[in-house]
Amino acid sequence: MKFEHLLGLACAAMIATGLPGMASAEDKVVKIGAVFPMTGNAASAGIHAKYAIEVALDIINNAHPELADLPLAKNAGLAGLGGAKVEVVFADNQGSPATGQNQALRLITEEKVAALTGAYQSGITLTASAIAEKYGIPFVNGESVASNLTERGFKWFFRTTPIATDFVRVYYDFLTDMKAQGAKINNVALVHDNTEYGASVAGTIASGFKDKGLNIIDIGYVSNATDVQSQVLQLKEKNPDVVLMISYTSDAILFAKTMQAQDYKPPLLLADDAGYSDPAFLKAVGKVSQGVFNRSAWSIGPPGSPSAIIADMYKKKSGDEMDDTAGRQMEGFFVLVDAIDRAGSTDPAKIQAALKATELKPNQLMMGYKGVKFDDKGQNSLASAVIIQLQDDGETYLTIWPKTNAVKQPVLPYKGW
Amino acid sequence: MSFVLVQVIVGGLLLGAVYALFSSGLTLVWGMMNIVNFAHGDFVMLGMYAAFVVFTLFGVGPLAGVPFATLLLAALGVVVYFALIRGIMKGPMLAQILGTFGLALLLRYSVFWWFGADFLSLPQNIVGGTFAFWGLRIEAARLLAGVVALVVTLGLHLLLTRTALGSKMLAVAEDATAAQLMGIRPDTMQAIAWAIAAGATGLAGALIATFFYIVPTVGETLGIVAFVTVSLGGFGSVPGALLAGLLIGVIESLSGYLIGAVYKDIVVYALFLSFLWFRPQGLMGKT
Numbered sequence: 001m002k003f004e005h006l007l008g009l010a011c012a013a014m015i016a017t018g019l020p021g022m023a024s025a026e027d028k029v030v031k032i033g034a035v036f037p038m039t040g041n042a043a044s045a046g047i048h049a050k051y052a053i054e055v056a057l058d059i060i061n062n063a064h065p066e067l068a069d070l071p072l073a074k075n076a077g078l079a080g081l082g083g084a085k086v087e088v089v090f091a092d093n094q095g096s097p098a099t100g101q102n103q104a105l106r107l108i109t110e111e112k113v114a115a116l117t118g119a120y121q122s123g124i125t126l127t128a129s130a131i132a133e134k135y136g137i138p139f140v141n142g143e144s145v146a147s148n149l150t151e152r153g154f155k156w157f158f159r160t161t162p163i164a165t166d167f168v169r170v171y172y173d174f175l176t177d178m179k180a181q182g183a184k185i186n187n188v189a190l191v192h193d194n195t196e197y198g199a200s201v202a203g204t205i206a207s208g209f210k211d212k213g214l215n216i217i218d219i220g221y222v223s224n225a226t227d228v229q230s231q232v233l234q235l236k237e238k239n240p241d242v243v244l245m246i247s248y249t250s251d252a253i254l255f256a257k258t259m260q261a262q263d264y265k266p267p268l269l270l271a272d273d274a275g276y277s278d279p280a281f282l283k284a285v286g287k288v289s290q291g292v293f294n295r296s297a298w299s300i301g302p303p304g305s306p307s308a309i310i311a312d313m314y315k316k317k318s319g320d321e322m323d324d325t326a327g328r329q330m331e332g333f334f335v336l337v338d339a340i341d342r343a344g345s346t347d348p349a350k351i352q353a354a355l356k357a358t359e360l361k362p363n364q365l366m367m368g369y370k371g372v373k374f375d376d377k378g379q380n381s382l383a384s385a386v387i388i389q390l391q392d393d394g395e396t397y398l399t400i401w402p403k404t405n406a407v408k409q410p411v412l413p414y415k416g417w
Numbered sequence: 418m419s420f421v422l423v424q425v426i427v428g429g430l431l432l433g434a435v436y437a438l439f440s441s442g443l444t445l446v447w448g449m450m451n452i453v454n455f456a457h458g459d460f461v462m463l464g465m466y467a468a469f470v471v472f473t474l475f476g477v478g479p480l481a482g483v484p485f486a487t488l489l490l491a492a493l494g495v496v497v498y499f500a501l502i503r504g505i506m507k508g509p510m511l512a513q514i515l516g517t518f519g520l521a522l523l524l525r526y527s528v529f530w531w532f533g534a535d536f537l538s539l540p541q542n543i544v545g546g547t548f549a550f551w552g553l554r555i556e557a558a559r560l561l562a563g564v565v566a567l568v569v570t571l572g573l574h575l576l577l578t579r580t581a582l583g584s585k586m587l588a589v590a591e592d593a594t595a596a597q598l599m600g601i602r603p604d605t606m607q608a609i610a611w612a613i614a615a616g617a618t619g620l621a622g623a624l625i626a627t628f629f630y631i632v633p634t635v636g637e638t639l640g641i642v643a644f645v646t647v648s649l650g651g652f653g654s655v656p657g658a659l660l661a662g663l664l665i666g667v668i669e670s671l672s673g674y675l676i677g678a679v680y681k682d683i684v685v686y687a688l689f690l691s692f693l694w695f696r697p698q699g700l701m702g703k704t
Binding site for chain 1: 425535537538629639669671673677678
């Protein structure tokens with residue numbers, strides 16, 4: 001209760017500090033609402049999202065010539081609105097779709113925000129964006145991957161993150177490049193758990209790969225397994241060219257340990273983010289997972305690059321390393337503010353038009369997308385991910401694909417331990 | 418029989434021995450004292466963390482970690498008996514269930530608070546890698562756990578059936594008042610039973626930590642299997658728990674390999690329920 005009181009006070013303080021700004025220079029402040037899980041099970045994700053957006057605000061509202069390639073960074077405030085500053089009103093969705101919807105309503109009707117972003121959990125993005133749609137307020141999401149979000153025929157919803165259909169493309173292109181380097185890719189084993197994430201991503205990849213003529217070996221399991229020996233033995237016997245892991249941390253660790261115990265090394269081991277990106281995974285079994293490929297849209301890049309500078313700012317703010325989720329949130333927010341800047345107005349229809357006209361090039365982004373350009377459904381058609389590989393004795397992931405982003409060469413076959 | 422199938426069965430037996438190992442403590446407490454210890458899985462978890470702490474502080478493996486975890490948990494068992502169990506045993510069944518459940522949550526979230534939610538792991542090969550016999554691969558850590566499971570089962574069985582202490586414990590289990598009239602102190606016997614049971618659980622945890630990940634909620638993952646193992650084996654029967662553990666391990670492995678991992682729990686629990694239909698007292702339980 002105490003914490004909630006504090007939070008309430010913090011919210012009140014935020015609103016209070018916002019009000020005088022509005023009064024003195026009404027046309028100089030652009031208000032954006034951000035709905036995130038600040039309490040509840042996913043609080044850690046919401047708190048990191050807030051850090052990410054605060055770093056983005058610093059970049060937008062202050063002059064950062066060192067990040068000149070990013071729109072909005074060079075000068076202070078929004079040039080298109082006469083140097084107006086951006087202000088974000090954060091709201092707590094408490095991990096509940098109903099609360100998320102109420103908060104979106106409050107931000108629109110009471111805070112009079114020009115646009116919305118959030119809400120982390122796909123299920124809450126679903127309800128919060130429905131309110132934005134009803135009121136005709138632009139909603140830009142940077143991190144929710146459930147594919148149905150952009151299948152609702154909404155006019156005011158835009159999403160920048162790659163989704164499972166993009167993963168199919170990324171993995172296929174990557175594997176085709178590896179084939180050109182001599183790797184075999186005809187038989188692909190999909191090892192996945194039976195959660196919403198595991199089942200839906202595996203399903204999309206399986207049908208996508210089959211269309212491209214690859215053979216799929218489906219190996220499903222129940223998440224939080226006590227033992228995965230039989231699955232590893234199945235893999236060993238079927239001997240696929242590529243093993244693609246779609247697993248949360250606990251199972252990912254168990255698979256790594258069991259693969260070593262059974263002396264099984266697939267020629268190419270590829271992981272779909274999730275457990276394999278967890279720092280705890282690297283600490284526990286990084287040493288026996290050397291050479292595993294992984295998906296990420298975030299890579300820190302060489303020192304002095306915009307992404308490296310942003311990573312540094314984020315670490316100073318949060319105390320943690322920048323990760324893929326925080327990066328995707330930040331990118332979504334940049335895209336929204338860039339559209340407002342180009343619209344030169346806080347009129348929702350003009351922002352919507354500017355979002356539809358968004359055409360950002362890779363060098364204007366902090367994430368490894370091929371650009372940002374929304375299709376008719378509001379999904380970023382240029383969303384993409386890079387492939388990273390666990391190198392340096394299993395301690396660091398380095399970007400190895402595509403070539404333009406690569407800092408190291410991919411190493412094949414899978415080394416393991 | 419294909420060669421891989423042999424590996425699957427051997428793996429299943431080793432897995433089953435581990436199930437038996439961490440169920441033995443539960444057998445004692447549940448079967449003999451009629452207390453359902455919902456904190457059992459979290460006792461295993463504590464044993465795992467004890468082994469981890471010994472490793473990080475002193476850099477030594479299971480040789481030191483296992484005895485430490487055993488003693489630590491045995492002491493905890495005595496404390497838990499006097500501080501909690503003795504009181505709630507007098508209460509209704511519901512109080513026992515909720516009391517040990519509360520203990521489980523207390524232990525879990527204390528560890529959560531102290532160690533964080535991160536997944537920890539002892540270094541690979543801490544027990545000495547993997548043996549390969551004619552292509553058959555056996556992890557040393559699992560083999561050690563399997564052998565210890567057999568030794569612990571035999572030891573507990575002999576203790577209960579061949580020693581005066583065992584007879585006294587059984588007498589208290591049967592009828593505490595009558596035992597008291599015979600000059601046996603029920604409190605002492607039950608405290609000893611808790612020490613042995615919790616000690617065996619700590620031992621199991623420390624051994625499992627050599628090949629499994631360590632996380633505050635790991636007791637949840639492992640706990641259910643322990644309850645199934647004990648009821649399949651027969652309440653209070655230590656050899657029954659061993660047999661049941663091995664059976665469950667092999668069935669899980671075989672069905673996971675032959676039918677698919679998603680279905681293995683269905684196979685295990687369907688067989689379990691249909692077995693209890695015919696023999697509700699379990700494999701070696703008394704009617």
